[in-house]
Amino acid sequence: MPDASVLVTEHPELDTPLGHAQGAVEGYETQLSEYEDAFARSATDGQKAVCQAHIDEVRPQLEAARAHLAEIEGAN
Amino acid sequence: MAWTNSKVFATMITDLMNNTTTIDLNTDTLIEVALFDTTVTPSNTVTSANSAYAAGVWASGGVTDTGTSAPAGWPALGRPLGSVTSTFTTATYTFTAANTVSANSVTTLAATFGCLVYDHNAASPAVVDQGLCYNYFGGTQSVTLGQFTIAWNASGIFNIAA
Numbered sequence: 001m002p003d004a005s006v007l008v009t010e011h012p013e014l015d016t017p018l019g020h021a022q023g024a025v026e027g028y029e030t031q032l033s034e035y036e037d038a039f040a041r042s043a044t045d046g047q048k049a050v051c052q053a054h055i056d057e058v059r060p061q062l063e064a065a066r067a068h069l070a071e072i073e074g075a076n
Numbered sequence: 077m078a079w080t081n082s083k084v085f086a087t088m089i090t091d092l093m094n095n096t097t098t099i100d101l102n103t104d105t106l107i108e109v110a111l112f113d114t115t116v117t118p119s120n121t122v123t124s125a126n127s128a129y130a131a132g133v134w135a136s137g138g139v140t141d142t143g144t145s146a147p148a149g150w151p152a153l154g155r156p157l158g159s160v161t162s163t164f165t166t167a168t169y170t171f172t173a174a175n176t177v178s179a180n181s182v183t184t185l186a187a188t189f190g191c192l193v194y195d196h197n198a199a200s201p202a203v204v205d206q207g208l209c210y211n212y213f214g215g216t217q218s219v220t221l222g223q224f225t226i227a228w229n230a231s232g233i234f235n236i237a238a
Contacts, residue, residue, distance in 0.1 A: 001081065001082045001083050001084060001209070001234055001235075002082060002211075002228075002229030002230075002231040002232060002233075002234070002235070003081070003082045003211060003212045003213065003214055003229060004082070004190075004191070004211040004212070004213060004226050004227060004228050004229055004233070005213065005214065005226075005227045005229075006188075006213050006217040006224065006225065006226060006227065007175075007224075007225040007227050008217070008218075008219045008222055008223070008224055008225070009181075009222050009223045009225075010219060010220055010221055010222035011181050011182065011221055011222050011223075012220075012221060014181060014182050014221055015182075015221050019182060019221075020143065020144035020145050020182060021145075022182075023143070023144075023145040023148065023149070023180045023181060023182030023183075024144070024145035024148045024180070026148070026179070026180040026181065026182075027141075027145055027148025027149050027178075027179040027180035027182075027183075028148050028179075030179035030180065031148070031151070031179050034156050034158070035106075035156075038105040038106050038156065039105075041105045042105045043103060046098070046197065046199050047104065047105050047106070047197045050106055050196055050197055050199075051105065051106060054106075061148075065145075065148070
């Protein structure tokens with residue numbers, strides 16, 4: 001049974017309020033896109049229900065992250 | 077004991093053979109990768125119920141993004157596998173996927189030792205979120221404000237020799 005390995009790339013230049021806010025938006029956009037893709041590929045109601053639950057969970061988090069980013073960009 | 081190796085859950089194989097699970101590795105659309113610290117002592121001989129995410133030893137010790145953007149980079153429930161393949165070639169069955177990457181470039185994860193790969197589509201009346209396998213990272217791994225990538229072994233996330 002094979003072990004997995006880990007690759008890491010760090011971005012200390014993003015350790016700013018703007019960098020964090022952009023990262024939050026990036027993270028939730030990625031998650032939402034993946035859940036929507038999984039929903040589209042789902043063939044059963046059960047699979048769709050699991051995906052939809054996560055879409056409903058992530059969408060408001062993304063909206064909040066976008067609002068926070070807009071505040072920071074406005075302050076700048 | 078903590079982490080020392082990577083294993084496929086024996087009950088997952090038995091449940092697939094006996095058709096007592098809703099797992100379908102060829103078509104399930106949400107197979108997740110949840111991260112864990114060194115407080116976890118995994119066993120591949122636990123019951124199906126105790127192989128599941130948030131059950132058995134997997135009920136604690138989870139690692140999630142603790143950066144300011146938390147938990148956007150790596151949620152507690154995990155990151156989904158992409159480009160999954162489930163194939164049999166030259167006397168070996170192999171389950172694998174594209175490398176699994178944090179959802180953003182400012183992820184912070186501390187003291188990560190391994191991951192639980194589980195089927196988020198697995199549902200009642202069988203075991204919900206049943207575990208497929210666990211994979212050791214060879215020691216502690218961390219990232220501070222960056223991208224964390226699990227590079228799956230060339231031999232697959234798991235394989236079974238016929």
